[in-house]
Amino acid sequence: MLAARPGVWWDSARVGVGPPPLETPHGWLVLYHGTKWVADGPVHRMGLALLRRGDEWLLAPDRDYEIVGTAPNVVFPTGLVHDTATDQLRLYYGAADRCVALATANLSEVRHSRLRPRRGLPCGLHRLSLRA
Structure with missing residues (x-):
């Protein structure tokens, strides 16, 4: 921020x-x-x-593990780490109260991209589930 x-x-x-x-x-x-x-x-x-306030969003539930669970259609941030050696951001987030997931992107790409309400994800943001 x-x-x-x-x-x-x-x-x-x-x-x-x-x-x-x-x-x-x-x-x-x-x-x-x-x-x-x-x-x-x-x-x-x-x-x-x-x-500035805006109606941009970064991440919306659209994966099975984000849509189906105790709290369906929910993604919520729980942690953010920046690896300065690789410029990688790691966003840990809860998904549908079912698992913890990880979204990654390069900080430089996120800083220079404009988030679009319909698209949501800035360039280079990748997700995966960290279910046990």
Whole structure:
């Protein structure tokens, strides 16, 4: 959602998540923390970002393991990991309260693609079920 900004910004070294975003009429208000390295070490601060609201969606249930289960037609995010060595995003998500699944994509592709409400998946997003 947010990345450290290059240069002399107060959040140039690191960015971390805060509490859940707050929906406002103008978009999602996000509170986050940022780090900047100075001569004496890191300085941590809090910041605000306003993210545009939209009706784009990333993932919709369309696989059998997402459609059939205790909670049919449900996908919900549970974890997100970015492998900086490969630029791969790994989105772990629950599917129909039946299994945990994994969707992967390159972060650079996701950042530069526009999500389309009817298509949903950005280029390069692949899914698989992690059922036991």
